[in-house]
Amino acid sequence: MLRNAPTLADVARLAGVSEITVSRVVRNKGPIAAGTRARVHEAIVKLGYVPNRAAGALASAASPLIGVLLPSLSNIVFPEVLRGIHTALAPTGYQPLIGVTDYDPLKEQHLLSSLLAWQPAAIITTGFEHTDASRQMLSNSRIRVAELMDIDAEPIDIAVGLSQRGAGFDTARHLISRNYRRFGYVGHDWNADHRARLRYEGLRGALAEAGLELKAEERFDGPSSTMAGRETLAALLSQKPDLDVVVFSNDDMAVGGFFHCLGAGIRVGQDLGLFGFNGLDIGQALPLPLSTIRSNRFAIGRIAVEKLMESSRRPEEKLVVDTGYQIIAGATA
Structure with missing residues (x-):
């Protein structure tokens, strides 16, 4: 209740x-x-x-504001989500108030408190990794709440996204079907990107089910980037040069890995397979299109708004919307 x-x-x-x-x-x-x-x-x-600073017209469900908290705007994934949000909001008369958390739960808590003080009609946030105070503020509020990108946990109100564990699991199954057996993994900071860890767990689960394991893994202590991917793949191969495929935490890292292979004379797709996640344009623009999984980012933002707009009152029953994903065979694995 x-x-x-x-x-x-x-x-x-x-x-x-x-x-x-x-x-x-x-x-x-x-x-x-x-x-x-x-x-x-x-x-x-x-x-x-949460104090009410609206003190008037905004202090009701009729508020024209929608609070949107995203972890980054430099990562192309989230501007695409925001484009979906904007497209769905455009004909409604609602305006987004946008905050960037930099993957920091405490920063999310402070931004959330500030946004809720203006009594928005709804809050859109990313993932389920909130501080206890943030979760309590969201749970106590009467407004609609949409948590995006992940559906592997119970939402406060609405979850719209994909199973990150499922994506990792299907990555391994796809690569096993292509006769890869000596798997490596290159990732980035799991504390900042919990969804990358869920994909890693799904990957390992599918490997174990097939009687396989990761032969080597290396993680960069920081956010993902092409440079981090290049350097981290080099470190991984220095300790385990006989891998036949490397799964990356995302496309940014995988593109960097591709550049390392170019410099090191490694024939991608022949000597070593590379597989990413997100389905970014930059991966498909490589000389060999990146093998990866495409997430439906625009649809995630659009559907979240559409579901929030169906009712101004939070229903008792929570809603989970699976937007799915597609495996892009590419040419690197």
């Missing part, structure tokens, strides 16, 4: 202070003892309280 959002009075009772004191702390107005301020902030976090 949905709970009512916590009020300023609830915070005051929990902190043992007056509502006026809570209001002053929230607005950062007037002298407040450090201990009192700390108790109020602790109560705010514990309750998931």
Whole structure:
């Protein structure tokens, strides 16, 4: 059952202070003892309280704002999601308020608190990896919530995306069907990109089911990039040069791996297979089109908005929309 959002009075009772004191702390107005301020902030976090700064026309389900939190706008994946969101919102009269979290759950929490203070009609966020405070704020709010890109966990309201584990599993099955047996893996920071780890787990699961395993793996301690892919594949092959295929955490990394092979005289698709994830244009523009999985990013953003717009009230039953993915055979594996 949905709970009512916590009020300023609830915070005051929990902190043992007056509502006026809570209001002053929230607005950062007037002298407040450090201990009192700390108790109020602790109560705010514990309750998931969000102050209402709209104070009028926006303080209702009629608000024309949709909060959108994305982990990055430099990664081409998320501008495509945003394009889908924009396309679906264009005829509705709603306007997006966009925040970029840089894959940081605490930054997401701060941005979420700021967005919710304006009482948007809905919140669109990415994945299920929220802080406890963020999850409580989202759960306590009466507004619609869409979590994008992943469907491998239970959503707060709506999840729209693909099974990341399934994509990893199907990657291995596809490559096994093409007679690859000596698998390597090149990845990037799992703390920042939990979905890459889910694909890795799916990959290993399918290999184990076939009586196989990863012969070697190497991860770059940072975000994905073509340079990281190039350097990390070089490190992997220095320790295990007899691999016949390498699976990369995404296309950025795989394109970098392709460039390493060009420089090292490794014949891609013959001496070594390369496989990515995302289906980016840059991978398909290589001299040998990248073998990869294409995610339906535009559709994820568009469908999320369409489902949110079906009702302004959050239903009791949660919704999961699987947008699927396609294996691109390419020419590198």
